[in-house]
Amino acid sequence: MALSTGKILVTLFDEVMEQLNKNDVYTRNTRVDSIEPDRMQNASNVYWKTVEQQAPVIEGWDLTGQETGIIEQYYPLTLSTPKNDFIQLRVDDLRDKGFMERRTRASAKRLSAKLNSDIANLVADTGSLYYESSSTGYNFISEANTILKERQAETSMGQSFYMPPRDAQVMSNDLASRDSSLSDINKEAYQSGLINPRIAGFEVWEAPTYGTIPARLNATTTTVSANVTEVPAGYTTTGGVDVNVDYRYGVIPFTAVTNFQVGDVITIAGVNSVGMMDKVDTGELMTFRIISIDALNVTVYPKPIAANQAGITDEQAAYANISTAILSGAVISKVNATGGQANSFWANESIHIVGGDAPLNLLSEFDGMKVESETLDSGIKLYMAYDARLDSLNARVRLFTWYGLCNADPSRNGNAIKTP
Known part of the structure; x- marks a missing residue:
């Protein structure tokens, strides 16, 4: 019986789907969304997602003049570039279906490994x-x-x-x-x-x-060079236009950054974490992750907010995540002693994933091109397009996934290191 290449490829596409679903270990335990494709295109593949709001509690009978505003915070969901496997097969490679099956299995393993690796590295x-x-x-x-x-x-x-x-x-x-x-x-x-x-x-x-996790370079410390007065904000106004603000990060000014590196986990003396609902001091030092270093300004996750810092309002204090304000002179230590x-x-x-929605079916209108697409169990789509050339007698198959990853709330995830 003559082989039908199209049917073989569709069958192999189904096998890739099965393998990707089987090898999916991380995405099943994340939040996966698909945003309207036209909205993503018109926003340069970035979608700003809202964060759970916090509200202050005001005691008393007469609350005249004590109304508070509402702070709506955001984080960006950004589609990255597609993750591909692009295969070329000469016509004599199509004689043995098993040849294509083995190549397809390899594709499935690599695409799933890439997704798992991206999520693991993100956290x-x-x-x-x-x-x-x-x-x-x-x-x-x-x-x-x-x-x-x-x-x-x-x-x-x-x-x-x-x-x-x-x-x-x-x-x-x-x-x-x-x-x-x-x-x-x-x-x-x-x-x-x-x-x-x-x-x-x-x-x-x-x-x-x-x-x-990188091990700290050494145990040396530094100090905060100026009082930190970060507050929650949903947007900033630039040139008369409201622009979204990424709520996750804050900036801490250091007196020196020698021996500090991106990826270090730091604590600040006397600054503990608090319960987000009752604001009770946990008695444990708050940990921050260094995301970038610009001169002496160090960007960290999460943004440090204290209810007792200068100038803070009631609605801003509802977002407090540390026990006391970070003041100039406070000692900063690195706690990733071992890493690994x-x-x-x-x-x-x-952990938030946004799946890309490509109108691949439109390409099927081009001469000789066929397309397939299906949604994986995780909610991410798998795409396949294939065509052939008469001059070279080659067939080409492109398999790809398209998604973006976001650590939506770095204060609710992290890492543990096993030490001897």
Whole structure:
């Protein structure tokens, strides 16, 4: 029976879909949206998403003159460039269907690995929560849950914890030694790397790929060079036009940046984290992640906001995330003493993915080109286009995914480092 190349390619497209869904370990535990394609095009592939609002509580009977405004904050969802596999096949390569199947399987593995790696690196590079611990098993993971709970982080979509292979091996051995009942975990979950669906409030997974945290250059400290007075804001006015502001970052002026690097996790003496709802001091130093360094101005996630800082209003103080204002002279320390393979964890809704919607079907109107597209279980689309040339007797197949990743709330995700 004669081979139908079109049918073979459609079948292989379905196989790529199946493999990508099977290898999807990270996106299932994130928030995935698809924005109207015309809106994304007209906004240069950037969409500003709103953040959960905070509100002040005012006591008393007579509230005359105490009305407060509403602060609407935003973060940008930005589509990156497509992730592709572009294949050329000469006509004699099409005789054996198995040749194409093997190449397609490789495509599926690489595309899924790229997506998993992008998410792992995003949290490893920008998550602000951090600890290093020699604890094992439950105790190692429960520290992450404690941090999220004492800061009263929103976790209604669940919590996820991803362990590098060697740390996952230790956890698996610990579970086995406790004779933990895992009978309700289905076969597919085991194959995908699920260690346990409920350890200290987390779904715990073996990470197919993981990021790394840089070790600090040394233990030297520096100080804050001027009082920090960051406040929540939704926009700034430039040339009479309101322009959105990314709510996530703030700037801390350093007296010196020698031996500090992008990726360091820092604390400031006397500045603790607070519960987002009740503003109660947790007694634990607030951790910040260095995102960029410009001269002596250091940009960090998250933006530090204190209810007692000079000039702050009631509606701004509702967003306070630290126990006291950051004042000039406060000592800044680096806490990423060891660094290494990241055990990344997050509140699921804090990691946001936007899927690109390309009107690939329009290309099917061109002579000789065929297209396929389907939505993966994660909500991201997979595309395939293929054509042939008479002069070279070559067929070309292009498989790609298109998405953008965003750490929507760096204060609700971070990394743990296993120490000896």
